[in-house]
Amino acid sequence: MDFMTTYTGEHFTPTNPNPAQLNIVDIARSLSMLCRANGHLKHFYSVAQHCVNCANEAAARGLSKRIQLACLLHDGSEAYISDITRPVKKHLPTYLEIEAHLQNVVYEYFLGSPLTNEEALAVDEIDDGILPWEFKEIMGRNTEGECKPLQSKPVFCFVAFSQMEDEFKTIFHRLIKD
Numbered sequence: 001m002d003f004m005t006t007y008t009g010e011h012f013t014p015t016n017p018n019p020a021q022l023n024i025v026d027i028a029r030s031l032s033m034l035c036r037a038n039g040h041l042k043h044f045y046s047v048a049q050h051c052v053n054c055a056n057e058a059a060a061r062g063l064s065k066r067i068q069l070a071c072l073l074h075d076g077s078e079a080y081i082s083d084i085t086r087p088v089k090k091h092l093p094t095y096l097e098i099e100a101h102l103q104n105v106v107y108e109y110f111l112g113s114p115l116t117n118e119e120a121l122a123v124d125e126i127d128d129g130i131l132p133w134e135f136k137e138i139m140g141r142n143t144e145g146e147c148k149p150l151q152s153k154p155v156f157c158f159v160a161f162s163q164m165e166d167e168f169k170t171i172f173h174r175l176i177k178d
Contacts, residue, residue: 030079060151076106
């Protein structure tokens with residue numbers, strides 16, 4: 001079997017994704033139930049919450065709605081293939097290819113085109129900028145580099161998955177409406 005069955009019942013093939021099968025309900029649901037840092041945190045903190053924090057940071061920096069949406073969706077591939085910790089992921093070239101391809105399909109489907117290099121750098125800067133804050137605020141220690149000032153006020157406390165799923169979808173629909 002080369003497909004997985006999503007929350008909404010799609011038979012989705014992550015290695016050969018059909019963009020028409022991408023569904024924000026599946027992405028929001030899955031990411032709200034996946035814990036960051038492979039669960040090595042003092043409390044549950046979902047990938048969806050991380051993505052919402054990234055989108056809010058992009059908004060606070062005055063970046064375009066497109067960049068805000070890209071920040072919200074930047075881990076969208078993880079809804080279909082999960083994630084692997086950074087120290088291991090860098091040794092898995094096939095996984096990295098699958099992840100990059102699937103993430104580009106997510107961007108193309110929901111944004112209408114792939115990210116430019118400049119847009120990708122903006123998303124990466126926000127993603128990498130929030131990471132040290134996550135560990136400082138959730139774990140009480142900084143293991144991921146310097147905590148550079150943020151423009152937003154990210155929420156790092158526990159948020160129930162259903163609430164985060166709804167918030168993720170609300171932000172998504174607001175951004176695509178604009």
